[in-house]
Amino acid sequence: xxxxxxxxxxxxxxxxxxxxxxxxxxxxxxxxxxxxxxxxxxxxxxxxxxxxxxxxxxxxxxxxxxxxxxxxxxxxxxxxxxxxxxxxxxxxxxxxxxxxxxxxxxxxxxxxxxxxxxxxxxxxxxxxxxxxxxxxxxxxxxxxxxxxxxxxxxxxxxxxxxxxxxxxxxxxxxxxxxxxxxxxxxxxxxxxxxxxxxxxxxxxxxxxxxxxxxxxxxxxxxxxxxxxxxxxxxxxxxxxxxxxxxxxxxxxxxxxxxxxxxxxxxxxxxxxxxxxxxxxxxxxxxxxxxxxxxxxxxxxxxxxxxxxxxxxxxxxxxxxxxxxxxxxxxxxxxxxxxxxxxxxxxxxxxxxxxxxxxxxxxxxxxxxxxxxxxxxxxxxxxxxxxxxxxxxxxxxxxxxxxxxxxxxxxxxxxxxxxxxxxxxxxxxxxxxxxxxxxxxxxxxxxxxxxxxxxxxxxxxxxxxxxxxxxxxx
Ligand code: LFR
Numbered sequence: 001x002x003x004x005x006x007x008x009x010x011x012x013x014x015x016x017x018x019x020x021x022x023x024x025x026x027x028x029x030x031x032x033x034x035x036x037x038x039x040x041x042x043x044x045x046x047x048x049x050x051x052x053x054x055x056x057x058x059x060x061x062x063x064x065x066x067x068x069x070x071x072x073x074x075x076x077x078x079x080x081x082x083x084x085x086x087x088x089x090x091x092x093x094x095x096x097x098x099x100x101x102x103x104x105x106x107x108x109x110x111x112x113x114x115x116x117x118x119x120x121x122x123x124x125x126x127x128x129x130x131x132x133x134x135x136x137x138x139x140x141x142x143x144x145x146x147x148x149x150x151x152x153x154x155x156x157x158x159x160x161x162x163x164x165x166x167x168x169x170x171x172x173x174x175x176x177x178x179x180x181x182x183x184x185x186x187x188x189x190x191x192x193x194x195x196x197x198x199x200x201x202x203x204x205x206x207x208x209x210x211x212x213x214x215x216x217x218x219x220x221x222x223x224x225x226x227x228x229x230x231x232x233x234x235x236x237x238x239x240x241x242x243x244x245x246x247x248x249x250x251x252x253x254x255x256x257x258x259x260x261x262x263x264x265x266x267x268x269x270x271x272x273x274x275x276x277x278x279x280x281x282x283x284x285x286x287x288x289x290x291x292x293x294x295x296x297x298x299x300x301x302x303x304x305x306x307x308x309x310x311x312x313x314x315x316x317x318x319x320x321x322x323x324x325x326x327x328x329x330x331x332x333x334x335x336x337x338x339x340x341x342x343x344x345x346x347x348x349x350x351x352x353x354x355x356x357x358x359x360x361x362x363x364x365x366x367x368x369x370x371x372x373x374x375x376x377x378x379x380x381x382x383x384x385x386x387x388x389x390x391x392x393x394x395x396x397x398x399x400x401x402x403x404x405x406x407x408x409x410x411x412x413x414x415x416x417x418x419x420x421x422x423x424x425x426x427x428x429x430x431x432x433x434x435x436x437x438x439x440x441x442x443x444x445x446x447x448x449x450x451x452x453x454x455x456x457x458x459x460x461x462x463x464x465x466x467x468x469x470x471x472x473x
Contacts, residue, residue: 002026003447004071006064006229007437008057008160009238010080012259013037013304015053017060018434019067022442024449027462029431029438032067033060039099046102046346048084050093054160058223061215065226072227074445076164076215077234078157079241079437081259082177082284083134086159087141087150087201094150097159100132101346108136111143112179115195119277124188125179126272126283128296131344134178138197153201157236164231165213170203171233173240176285181205183270185285208235208287209444234440235287239294241436242404244287244452245429247460251399253390254294255383255417256432257407259301261338263386264294265396279389280339287440288452293394297382298338300407303375306349310368317368325369326376327412333365333374338382349375380416387421401425404432408466418468425468435459 002023009016017033035056039046057078065073087094098104109131112121118129127133141147154162155174162168175181180197182188189199206212212231220228235241242256243266256262270283270291284292307319317325336356343352350371357364365374383401391398401423403414408427418425429435439455442448449455 001447002071003074003442003445004069005074005438005441005445006032006061006076007434007441008060008076008078009241009431009434009437010053010057010078010156011037011238012081015056016434017057017064018431018438019064019073020438020442021069022438022448024447025458025461027435027439027458029434032063039101040096042096045104046099047096048099048156050086050097050156050159054163057160058219058225061229062223062225065229066224073229075230075232075441077232077236077437077441078160079234079236079238079433080156082174082237082239083132083137085134085137085153085155087146088152088154089149090151094146097156098137100137101344103345104140105131105136107143108139111139112136112195116191119274121179122272122277124182124191126183126270126276127177127179128280128282130296131341135180135195135197139195142196147198147201150201152203154203155236158203161212161231161233164215164219166216167213168203169206169210169212169233171236172205172207173235173285173287174237175205177237181285183272183283206233208233208240208440211444232441232444234437237284238433240284240286240292241434241440242432243292244436244439244455245432245459246402246404247426247429247456247463247465248400248402249456251397252402253387253398253400254402254404255407256405257300257403257410257413258405259299259304261297261299261379261383261407262292262294263297263383263390264292265390265394265398267291267293267394267396271394273393275393279393281389281393287436290452293390295386295389296339297379297386298343299379300410302338302343302349302379303372305346306371306375309348309350315368322368322372323410323412326372329369329373333370333377334362335374335378335381338378376410376413376416377420379413380420383417384420398423403427404429406430414466414468415471418470419473422470424470426465427468428465429459429463
């Protein structure tokens with residue numbers, strides 16, 4: 001038996017809808033819609049264009065439901081980047097959800113720090129200190145009086161689930177990125193009381209694989225969705241879904257490489273020790289109760305913002321040409337720390353890279369090719385350091401590194417990662433989040449194998465993977 005399902009996978013720069021056929025030995029995907037995700041800047045800051053993203057997603061689902069094939073579309077699930085949320089009152093959206101790149105998060109961090117010190121917070125939620133974490137954002141909402149009017153908080157995939165079905169839930173892997181969930185995976189209502197965030201905002205927590213309900217008739221008829229697909233919760237945090245689709249075996253580590261690079265391993269339980277805190281490691285909830293023990297390393301965002309800056313200034317070379325030029329750089333380039341907060345906000349990355357070196361009395365890279373090479377070498381070195389730390393802190397040996405997501409297409413980055421880690425790198429699949437999304441739906445429908453190990457074996461058997469061997473240095 002196979003199941004036909006659709007994944008809505010929203011990334012910080014683009015979204016897509018994928019239709020898939022999944023069975024015990026089948027995993028076939030077809031992209032049916034792709035759309036840009038462009039944040040809007042208005043008077044009070046940077047927001048996601050949530051209604052247009054929803055509209056694009058629903059049109060894609062309609063296309064997926066109307067495609068020729070033997071089976072009708074059985075179900076749909078949404079995954080997206082983490083931490084961002086909507087506030088509602090009596091079912092209506094209150095304002096336009098903010099983007100995590102909005103600079104109000106700096107104020108939020110300050111407000112949280114006044115209430116609880118970082119080591120105590122880490123013991124509770126086990127998250128790396130990042131400006132965008134939901135609790136920081138909520139403290140700004142609280143200061144602005146918004147929490148007095150809101151009666152519900154929904155993470156963005158849960159908002160879409162609510163709009164499709166009328167049911168409000170809080171999917172567990174995504175909730176684990178809020179700072180409001182304890183390591184034992186219960187809402188941290190005590191912390192919320194300390195911060196002045198009302199616990200009444202919270203929805204019922206559900207696990208990946210939970211059926212939320214059918215897409216309602218009004219939505220189906222408005223968008224022309226055929227049949228009556230069910231909506232499922234999956235690993236609605238895109239990285240949780242991506243990790244499901246990492247074709248790894250014991251000894252495998254991953255780099256989920258897109259806008260961000262999430263570098264780490266899967267562990268049976270959280271590791272919120274002082275060593276993990278010192279190394280800035282995060283413990284996020286994985287599918288099937290696993291822990292994603294990983295570090296956020298800024299990612300290809302630094303490269304895409306650089307290209308954007310150059311193109312705005314009239315540069316004609318596109319990314320493929322810039323990467324080819326960077327691959328031809330045969331001399332050593334300096335490396336910067338890609339986890340530095342300086343690279344977090346949107347803006348002129350080449351200028352920030354230059355200042356990073358100048359402030360340290362070092363010679364910055366010169367010209368486009370060297371800058372691109374420097375970004376990729378710095379990311380690869382950041383991955384190598386994070387993986388060394390992950391192995392040392394967890395005691396889990398790492399023998400192989402899997403690169404999934406868009407970065408798996410970047411041959412130079414994969415090769416440099418092999419060189420700097422001294423480990424073989426296996427690249428692919430590129431669409432890991434969408435694959436993890438459809439696998440968890442198909443499993444809930446009884447069409448895909450039961451364990452994560454078997455799901456990963458299915459990915460290995462059905463996808464072409466590229467291996468990079470470390471070169472002598
Ligand atoms: C990747 C990701 C990361 C999260 C960041 C912000 O798309 O979901 O895991 O830390 O975006 O939400």
